[in-house]
Amino acid sequence: MPKIQASTVAEHRAAQRAALLDAARTLLSEHPEEIPSLADVARHAGLARSSAYSYFKSRTDMFDVLVADTFPRWSAFVEKQMAEARTPGARILAYVEANLQLVARGDHALARALASVGNSEVLATSSRLLHDSLEAPLRAALTEHGASDPDRMAELVQSVVYALSRMIENGLDLPAARGLARELLTPYLRSDAG
Template sequence: MPKIQASTVAEHRAAQRAALLDAARALLSQDPDQIPSLADVARHAGLARSSAYSYFKSRTDMFDVLVADTFPRWSAFVENQMAEAHTPGSRILAYVEANLQLVARGDHALARAMATVGNSEVLATSSRLLHDSLEAPLRAALAEHGASDPNRMAEVIQSIVYALSRMIESGLDLPTATGLARELLTPYVRPAAA
Protein backbone atom coordinates (compact mmCIF):
# COMPACT_ATOMS: atom_id res chain seq x y z
CA MET A 1 0.00 0.00 0.00
CA PRO A 2 1.42 3.43 -0.94
CA LYS A 3 2.36 5.80 1.85
CA ILE A 4 -0.35 8.36 2.56
CA GLN A 5 0.52 12.04 2.78
CA ALA A 6 -2.11 13.02 5.38
CA SER A 7 -3.13 12.08 8.89
CA THR A 8 -5.95 9.82 7.66
CA VAL A 9 -6.67 7.83 4.51
CA ALA A 10 -9.80 9.93 3.92
CA GLU A 11 -7.76 13.16 4.08
CA HIS A 12 -5.16 11.65 1.76
CA ARG A 13 -7.82 10.64 -0.79
CA ALA A 14 -9.46 14.07 -0.59
CA ALA A 15 -6.10 15.76 -1.15
CA GLN A 16 -5.27 13.54 -4.14
CA ARG A 17 -8.71 14.11 -5.68
CA ALA A 18 -8.30 17.87 -5.18
CA ALA A 19 -4.83 17.71 -6.76
CA LEU A 20 -6.29 15.98 -9.82
CA LEU A 21 -9.05 18.59 -10.14
CA ASP A 22 -6.53 21.42 -9.73
CA ALA A 23 -4.30 19.82 -12.38
CA ALA A 24 -7.24 19.52 -14.79
CA ARG A 25 -8.18 23.15 -14.12
CA ALA A 26 -4.56 24.27 -14.68
CA LEU A 27 -4.18 22.32 -17.92
CA LEU A 28 -7.45 23.72 -19.28
CA SER A 29 -6.46 27.23 -18.24
CA GLN A 30 -3.21 26.90 -20.17
CA ASP A 31 -4.99 25.79 -23.33
CA PRO A 32 -8.82 25.66 -23.25
CA ASP A 33 -8.88 24.19 -26.77
CA GLN A 34 -6.79 21.16 -25.74
CA ILE A 35 -8.83 18.79 -23.56
CA PRO A 36 -6.41 16.76 -21.42
CA SER A 37 -6.73 13.04 -20.87
CA LEU A 38 -6.87 11.48 -17.42
CA ALA A 39 -3.26 10.41 -17.92
CA ASP A 40 -2.24 14.02 -18.69
CA VAL A 41 -4.04 15.23 -15.59
CA ALA A 42 -2.45 12.57 -13.38
CA ARG A 43 1.01 13.39 -14.75
CA HIS A 44 0.47 17.12 -14.13
CA ALA A 45 -0.64 16.33 -10.57
CA GLY A 46 2.43 14.18 -10.00
CA LEU A 47 0.37 11.02 -9.60
CA ALA A 48 0.29 7.69 -11.38
CA ARG A 49 -2.20 7.29 -14.22
CA SER A 50 -3.96 4.54 -12.27
CA SER A 51 -4.53 7.01 -9.43
CA ALA A 52 -6.73 9.14 -11.68
CA TYR A 53 -8.90 6.12 -12.48
CA SER A 54 -9.33 5.33 -8.79
CA TYR A 55 -11.03 8.73 -8.36
CA PHE A 56 -12.83 9.13 -11.71
CA LYS A 57 -14.41 6.53 -14.00
CA SER A 58 -13.59 8.51 -17.13
CA ARG A 59 -12.47 11.87 -18.43
CA THR A 60 -16.15 12.87 -18.74
CA ASP A 61 -16.72 11.91 -15.11
CA MET A 62 -13.75 14.02 -14.02
CA PHE A 63 -14.98 17.04 -15.97
CA ASP A 64 -18.49 16.67 -14.54
CA VAL A 65 -16.94 16.84 -11.07
CA LEU A 66 -14.79 19.78 -12.16
CA VAL A 67 -17.88 21.67 -13.40
CA ALA A 68 -19.64 21.01 -10.10
CA ASP A 69 -16.50 22.20 -8.24
CA THR A 70 -15.78 25.29 -10.37
CA PHE A 71 -19.19 26.97 -10.49
CA PRO A 72 -19.56 27.34 -6.70
CA ARG A 73 -16.11 28.96 -6.63
CA TRP A 74 -17.27 31.47 -9.24
CA SER A 75 -20.40 32.22 -7.23
CA ALA A 76 -18.46 32.59 -3.97
CA PHE A 77 -16.01 35.03 -5.58
CA VAL A 78 -18.82 37.25 -6.90
CA GLU A 79 -20.72 37.12 -3.61
CA ASN A 80 -17.58 38.04 -1.64
CA GLN A 81 -16.90 41.02 -3.91
CA MET A 82 -20.50 42.17 -3.51
CA ALA A 83 -20.37 41.74 0.27
CA GLU A 84 -17.44 44.16 0.47
CA ALA A 85 -19.50 46.92 -1.18
CA HIS A 86 -21.39 49.23 1.19
CA THR A 87 -24.30 50.52 -0.91
CA PRO A 88 -26.79 48.81 -3.21
CA GLY A 89 -25.35 50.70 -6.19
CA SER A 90 -21.80 49.70 -5.40
CA ARG A 91 -22.95 46.07 -4.96
CA ILE A 92 -24.42 46.19 -8.49
CA LEU A 93 -21.10 47.45 -9.87
CA ALA A 94 -19.22 44.86 -7.81
CA TYR A 95 -21.36 42.13 -9.37
CA VAL A 96 -20.48 43.27 -12.88
CA GLU A 97 -16.80 43.82 -12.16
CA ALA A 98 -16.34 40.51 -10.33
CA ASN A 99 -17.84 38.59 -13.25
CA LEU A 100 -15.61 40.46 -15.70
CA GLN A 101 -12.54 39.69 -13.56
CA LEU A 102 -13.37 35.99 -13.73
CA VAL A 103 -13.82 36.14 -17.49
CA ALA A 104 -10.51 37.99 -17.89
CA ARG A 105 -8.82 35.43 -15.63
CA GLY A 106 -9.97 32.69 -17.98
CA ASP A 107 -12.64 31.04 -15.85
CA HIS A 108 -15.35 31.47 -18.51
CA ALA A 109 -13.17 29.88 -21.18
CA LEU A 110 -12.45 27.12 -18.69
CA ALA A 111 -16.19 26.53 -18.21
CA ARG A 112 -16.71 26.41 -21.98
CA ALA A 113 -13.87 23.92 -22.36
CA MET A 114 -15.33 21.73 -19.62
CA ALA A 115 -18.67 21.86 -21.42
CA THR A 116 -17.19 20.27 -24.53
CA VAL A 117 -16.20 17.10 -22.71
CA GLY A 118 -18.55 16.89 -19.73
CA ASN A 119 -22.10 15.62 -19.39
CA SER A 120 -24.46 18.24 -20.81
CA GLU A 121 -27.08 17.52 -18.14
CA VAL A 122 -24.56 18.10 -15.32
CA LEU A 123 -23.39 21.29 -17.05
CA ALA A 124 -26.95 22.56 -17.57
CA THR A 125 -27.89 21.88 -13.95
CA SER A 126 -24.70 23.43 -12.58
CA SER A 127 -25.00 26.42 -14.90
CA ARG A 128 -28.62 27.02 -13.88
CA LEU A 129 -27.70 26.78 -10.19
CA LEU A 130 -24.77 29.17 -10.74
CA HIS A 131 -26.90 31.77 -12.47
CA ASP A 132 -29.66 31.46 -9.87
CA SER A 133 -27.20 31.83 -6.99
CA LEU A 134 -25.47 34.77 -8.70
CA GLU A 135 -28.63 36.62 -9.59
CA ALA A 136 -30.22 36.38 -6.12
CA PRO A 137 -27.83 38.91 -4.50
CA LEU A 138 -27.95 41.04 -7.66
CA ARG A 139 -31.76 41.16 -7.55
CA ALA A 140 -31.60 41.99 -3.84
CA ALA A 141 -29.19 44.88 -4.50
CA LEU A 142 -31.40 46.11 -7.34
CA ALA A 143 -34.51 45.97 -5.14
CA GLU A 144 -32.73 47.84 -2.35
CA HIS A 145 -31.50 50.36 -4.92
CA GLY A 146 -35.11 51.00 -5.95
CA ALA A 147 -35.44 49.14 -9.25
CA SER A 148 -39.10 48.96 -10.26
CA ASP A 149 -38.63 45.41 -11.59
CA PRO A 150 -35.49 43.82 -10.05
CA ASN A 151 -35.91 40.55 -11.97
CA ARG A 152 -35.95 42.18 -15.40
CA MET A 153 -33.31 44.70 -14.42
CA ALA A 154 -31.08 41.76 -13.37
CA GLU A 155 -31.49 40.43 -16.92
CA VAL A 156 -30.44 43.83 -18.30
CA ILE A 157 -27.36 43.90 -16.04
CA GLN A 158 -26.55 40.31 -17.02
CA SER A 159 -26.75 41.25 -20.72
CA ILE A 160 -24.12 43.92 -20.06
CA VAL A 161 -21.92 41.29 -18.40
CA TYR A 162 -22.39 38.94 -21.38
CA ALA A 163 -21.57 41.65 -23.93
CA LEU A 164 -18.44 42.77 -22.08
CA SER A 165 -17.42 39.13 -21.51
CA ARG A 166 -17.50 38.49 -25.26
CA MET A 167 -15.40 41.61 -25.79
CA ILE A 168 -12.83 40.46 -23.20
CA GLU A 169 -12.64 37.04 -24.83
CA SER A 170 -12.07 38.81 -28.16
CA GLY A 171 -9.10 40.72 -26.75
CA LEU A 172 -10.47 43.75 -24.87
CA ASP A 173 -8.44 44.33 -21.71
CA LEU A 174 -10.13 44.20 -18.30
CA PRO A 175 -9.58 47.88 -17.35
CA THR A 176 -11.24 49.03 -20.56
CA ALA A 177 -14.15 46.61 -20.10
CA THR A 178 -14.59 47.73 -16.49
CA GLY A 179 -14.42 51.36 -17.60
CA LEU A 180 -17.20 50.79 -20.13
CA ALA A 181 -19.35 49.11 -17.46
CA ARG A 182 -18.79 52.00 -15.07
CA GLU A 183 -19.48 54.58 -17.77
CA LEU A 184 -22.80 52.92 -18.56
CA LEU A 185 -23.91 52.02 -15.03
CA THR A 186 -22.60 54.88 -12.85
CA PRO A 187 -25.48 57.24 -13.77
CA TYR A 188 -27.91 54.51 -12.68
CA VAL A 189 -26.17 53.51 -9.45
CA ARG A 190 -25.07 57.03 -8.38
CA PRO A 191 -28.32 58.02 -6.59
CA ALA A 192 -27.94 55.11 -4.16
CA ALA A 193 -24.34 56.09 -3.43
CA ALA A 194 -25.21 59.74 -2.73
Protein backbone atom coordinates in the same frame (compact mmCIF):
# COMPACT_ATOMS: atom_id res chain seq x y z
CA MET B 1 2.19 0.69 -1.40
CA PRO B 2 2.64 4.45 -2.01
CA LYS B 3 3.49 6.66 0.94
CA ILE B 4 0.56 8.53 2.44
CA GLN B 5 1.12 12.30 2.36
CA ALA B 6 -1.40 13.20 5.09
CA SER B 7 -2.22 12.28 8.66
CA THR B 8 -5.05 9.94 7.58
CA VAL B 9 -5.88 7.91 4.49
CA ALA B 10 -9.07 9.96 4.03
CA GLU B 11 -7.11 13.22 4.08
CA HIS B 12 -4.58 11.77 1.66
CA ARG B 13 -7.32 10.70 -0.76
CA ALA B 14 -9.04 14.09 -0.49
CA ALA B 15 -5.73 15.85 -1.21
CA GLN B 16 -5.03 13.65 -4.24
CA ARG B 17 -8.54 14.14 -5.60
CA ALA B 18 -8.20 17.91 -5.14
CA ALA B 19 -4.80 17.84 -6.86
CA LEU B 20 -6.35 16.04 -9.85
CA LEU B 21 -9.22 18.53 -10.06
CA ASP B 22 -6.81 21.46 -9.78
CA ALA B 23 -4.62 19.97 -12.51
CA ALA B 24 -7.65 19.49 -14.80
CA ARG B 25 -8.79 23.06 -14.07
CA THR B 26 -5.33 24.42 -14.87
CA LEU B 27 -4.92 22.43 -18.07
CA LEU B 28 -8.36 23.45 -19.34
CA SER B 29 -7.82 27.10 -18.41
CA GLU B 30 -4.44 27.26 -20.12
CA HIS B 31 -5.50 25.33 -23.24
CA PRO B 32 -9.32 25.27 -23.49
CA GLU B 33 -9.15 23.93 -27.05
CA GLU B 34 -7.18 20.83 -25.92
CA ILE B 35 -9.17 18.43 -23.79
CA PRO B 36 -6.72 16.58 -21.54
CA SER B 37 -6.91 12.86 -20.89
CA LEU B 38 -6.96 11.41 -17.39
CA ALA B 39 -3.30 10.49 -17.95
CA ASP B 40 -2.47 14.13 -18.82
CA VAL B 41 -4.25 15.34 -15.69
CA ALA B 42 -2.52 12.77 -13.48
CA ARG B 43 0.89 13.69 -14.96
CA HIS B 44 0.23 17.41 -14.37
CA ALA B 45 -0.77 16.63 -10.76
CA GLY B 46 2.40 14.59 -10.26
CA LEU B 47 0.47 11.36 -9.79
CA ALA B 48 0.43 8.01 -11.55
CA ARG B 49 -2.13 7.49 -14.32
CA SER B 50 -3.74 4.71 -12.29
CA SER B 51 -4.35 7.21 -9.46
CA ALA B 52 -6.71 9.20 -11.66
CA TYR B 53 -8.77 6.07 -12.34
CA SER B 54 -9.07 5.34 -8.64
CA TYR B 55 -10.92 8.66 -8.23
CA PHE B 56 -12.82 8.98 -11.53
CA LYS B 57 -14.43 6.35 -13.77
CA SER B 58 -13.67 8.28 -16.95
CA ARG B 59 -12.58 11.64 -18.27
CA THR B 60 -16.24 12.69 -18.57
CA ASP B 61 -16.82 11.68 -14.94
CA MET B 62 -13.85 13.82 -13.86
CA PHE B 63 -15.14 16.82 -15.83
CA ASP B 64 -18.62 16.42 -14.34
CA VAL B 65 -17.06 16.50 -10.86
CA LEU B 66 -14.99 19.52 -11.92
CA VAL B 67 -18.16 21.36 -12.99
CA ALA B 68 -19.80 20.59 -9.64
CA ASP B 69 -16.63 21.72 -7.83
CA THR B 70 -15.93 24.87 -9.87
CA PHE B 71 -19.30 26.60 -10.19
CA PRO B 72 -19.86 27.03 -6.43
CA ARG B 73 -16.38 28.60 -6.18
CA TRP B 74 -17.34 31.16 -8.81
CA SER B 75 -20.60 31.92 -7.05
CA ALA B 76 -18.82 32.33 -3.71
CA PHE B 77 -16.29 34.70 -5.31
CA VAL B 78 -19.00 36.95 -6.77
CA GLU B 79 -21.05 36.88 -3.57
CA LYS B 80 -17.98 37.80 -1.49
CA GLN B 81 -17.23 40.78 -3.73
CA MET B 82 -20.84 41.94 -3.48
CA ALA B 83 -20.94 41.48 0.31
CA GLU B 84 -17.93 43.77 0.71
CA ALA B 85 -19.72 46.65 -1.03
CA ARG B 86 -21.46 49.13 1.24
CA THR B 87 -24.36 50.33 -0.90
CA PRO B 88 -26.82 48.71 -3.32
CA GLY B 89 -25.24 50.52 -6.28
CA ALA B 90 -21.78 49.42 -5.22
CA ARG B 91 -23.05 45.83 -4.92
CA ILE B 92 -24.40 45.98 -8.48
CA LEU B 93 -21.03 47.22 -9.76
CA ALA B 94 -19.26 44.58 -7.66
CA TYR B 95 -21.40 41.92 -9.35
CA VAL B 96 -20.41 43.16 -12.80
CA GLU B 97 -16.73 43.60 -11.97
CA ALA B 98 -16.41 40.23 -10.21
CA ASN B 99 -17.89 38.46 -13.24
CA LEU B 100 -15.52 40.34 -15.54
CA GLN B 101 -12.60 39.33 -13.32
CA LEU B 102 -13.62 35.68 -13.64
CA VAL B 103 -13.64 36.04 -17.42
CA ALA B 104 -10.28 37.84 -17.46
CA ARG B 105 -8.58 35.16 -15.38
CA GLY B 106 -9.80 32.45 -17.76
CA ASP B 107 -12.71 30.96 -15.85
CA HIS B 108 -15.15 31.56 -18.70
CA ALA B 109 -12.86 29.70 -21.10
CA LEU B 110 -12.83 26.90 -18.55
CA ALA B 111 -16.63 26.85 -18.53
CA ARG B 112 -16.72 26.58 -22.33
CA ALA B 113 -14.17 23.76 -22.26
CA LEU B 114 -16.18 21.96 -19.60
CA ALA B 115 -19.32 22.38 -21.70
CA SER B 116 -17.63 20.58 -24.56
CA VAL B 117 -16.60 17.53 -22.53
CA GLY B 118 -18.90 17.21 -19.52
CA ASN B 119 -22.27 15.56 -19.14
CA SER B 120 -24.76 18.06 -20.55
CA GLU B 121 -27.29 17.29 -17.79
CA VAL B 122 -24.73 17.89 -15.02
CA LEU B 123 -23.52 21.05 -16.75
CA ALA B 124 -27.05 22.36 -17.33
CA THR B 125 -28.06 21.73 -13.72
CA SER B 126 -24.88 23.27 -12.31
CA SER B 127 -25.08 26.23 -14.68
CA ARG B 128 -28.71 26.89 -13.76
CA LEU B 129 -27.88 26.72 -10.04
CA LEU B 130 -24.90 29.05 -10.56
CA HIS B 131 -26.95 31.63 -12.41
CA ASP B 132 -29.80 31.41 -9.90
CA SER B 133 -27.44 31.81 -6.96
CA LEU B 134 -25.73 34.79 -8.64
CA GLU B 135 -28.87 36.54 -9.79
CA ALA B 136 -30.60 36.44 -6.39
CA PRO B 137 -28.17 38.89 -4.71
CA LEU B 138 -28.10 41.01 -7.89
CA ARG B 139 -31.91 41.27 -7.90
CA ALA B 140 -31.84 42.08 -4.17
CA ALA B 141 -29.33 44.89 -4.75
CA LEU B 142 -31.40 46.20 -7.66
CA THR B 143 -34.55 46.09 -5.51
CA GLU B 144 -32.81 47.93 -2.69
CA HIS B 145 -31.46 50.45 -5.20
CA GLY B 146 -35.03 51.16 -6.32
CA ALA B 147 -35.33 49.33 -9.64
CA SER B 148 -38.94 49.32 -10.81
CA ASP B 149 -38.53 45.84 -12.33
CA PRO B 150 -35.55 44.07 -10.68
CA ASP B 151 -35.94 40.88 -12.74
CA ARG B 152 -35.72 42.64 -16.09
CA MET B 153 -33.08 45.04 -14.83
CA ALA B 154 -31.00 42.01 -13.75
CA GLU B 155 -31.28 40.75 -17.33
CA LEU B 156 -30.00 44.11 -18.60
CA VAL B 157 -27.09 44.08 -16.16
CA GLN B 158 -26.31 40.52 -17.21
CA SER B 159 -26.31 41.59 -20.87
CA VAL B 160 -23.65 44.17 -20.00
CA VAL B 161 -21.61 41.40 -18.38
CA TYR B 162 -21.99 39.18 -21.46
CA ALA B 163 -21.01 41.96 -23.88
CA LEU B 164 -17.96 42.97 -21.86
CA SER B 165 -17.02 39.31 -21.40
CA ARG B 166 -16.87 38.88 -25.18
CA MET B 167 -14.76 42.02 -25.43
CA ILE B 168 -12.32 40.68 -22.83
CA GLU B 169 -12.09 37.38 -24.69
CA ASN B 170 -11.31 39.38 -27.85
CA GLY B 171 -8.43 41.23 -26.20
CA LEU B 172 -9.86 44.09 -24.13
CA ASP B 173 -8.00 44.30 -20.82
CA LEU B 174 -9.82 44.08 -17.50
CA PRO B 175 -9.26 47.72 -16.41
CA ALA B 176 -10.71 48.96 -19.71
CA ALA B 177 -13.71 46.64 -19.36
CA ARG B 178 -14.30 47.86 -15.81
CA GLY B 179 -14.06 51.44 -17.03
CA LEU B 180 -16.69 50.84 -19.71
CA ALA B 181 -18.99 49.16 -17.17
CA ARG B 182 -18.67 52.10 -14.80
CA GLU B 183 -19.17 54.63 -17.59
CA LEU B 184 -22.37 52.89 -18.68
CA LEU B 185 -23.82 52.05 -15.26
CA THR B 186 -22.81 55.02 -13.10
CA PRO B 187 -25.54 57.34 -14.43
CA TYR B 188 -28.13 54.75 -13.37
CA LEU B 189 -26.43 54.00 -10.09
CA ARG B 190 -25.81 57.72 -9.37
CA SER B 191 -23.45 58.57 -6.56
CA ASP B 192 -24.68 55.51 -4.63
CA ALA B 193 -22.02 53.39 -6.41
CA GLY B 194 -19.23 55.24 -4.63
